[in-house]
Amino acid sequence: MAEAVTSPYCVSVTGGVASGKTALTRRFEALGIRVADADIAARTAVAPGSVGLAAIVETFGSDVLDQDGALDRAAMRRRVFDDAAARHRLEAIVHPQVRALLHAECLAASGPYVVAAIPLLAEGGGRDAYPWLDRVLVVDAPVDAQRARLTQRDGIDSTLADRMIASQATRAARLSIADDVIVNTGTLAALDAHVDALDAHYRVLAAARAAGLESSPATAA
Known part of the structure; x- marks a missing residue:
């Protein structure tokens, strides 16, 4: 018989500045999922x-x-x-x-699983630094979209926005540690649909791990 799993199934949400991480985690919270926030x-x-x-x-x-x-x-x-x-x-x-x-x-x-919101996961050592993570979800956005959101959200110019983006890990570095990816360039309704699909997927993975089964392959949304 497989040994009982005592720790909750943990999914990390990460992504670059102005990629839409907060909007994403709020949707998980609306589904009743606990979000542990690295910023807090x-x-x-x-x-x-x-x-x-x-x-x-x-x-x-x-x-x-x-x-x-x-x-x-x-x-x-x-x-x-x-x-x-x-x-x-x-x-x-x-x-x-x-x-x-x-x-x-x-x-x-x-709950069925827990989300750890870790914006600087790639910069902070990735999976080596967080060996207790079961899954990594990257919220991805093109640099042009990040720049536009930053200038509008923070009221800064594009030069400072580019410096902020450049100070973080590259998109390639973040994507290299991803199990799942949401390309956040669509509407909020599209984001809801992505989260609904991933929530269902994570519930299955968490139940499977609790039963001692292996995780399924990575997905993209």
């Missing part, structure tokens, strides 16, 4: 009084704090945006704690 975990990891914030101050100095003693995110972004070495030092502090917080949240989740 990252804020928790550097909250006032945390080990993470203390390590950041030790590494970068107290000028990265605001007047209330919290992390000044804008100042931190300016500090690391054009400095790859500084960005790597920051990631070395924050990423391990984010991984631990996400894993704990996923382990505590109920």
Whole structure:
């Protein structure tokens, strides 16, 4: 008899900036699926009084704090945006704690499966850094679509938008770790249809794993 699976089936959602990750995860939530968000975990990891914030101050100095003693995110972004070495030092502090917080949240989740929203999955070590992920769903969008969404959403110019896109992993790097892909260039109704299909698929995969069966091949939407 196969050994019982105690951890929930975990699907990671990842994608580049302005690819539509938030719209996608909201649709999973509407279907009753728990979403563990790396962005929320990252804020928790550097909250006032945390080990993470203390390590950041030790590494970068107290000028990265605001007047209330919290992390000044804008100042931190300016500090690391054009400095790859500084960005790597920051990631070395924050990423391990984010991984631990996400894993704990996923382990505590109920339901047929759980979604872990990890925007920087490819940048943060991919599957090697998150060995407990069962499946990776990449929300993909052409660079032109990302640029247009960024300029409209954030009110920035195309030069800054291109710098933001270039600072992340390439589309090819993200797609190389994908089990499933949604090319998010259509309507919200089309996105709903993709999510409905994937939700049904993930429920089957989760039930199969719980029964000790192997996962089915990758799919694309």
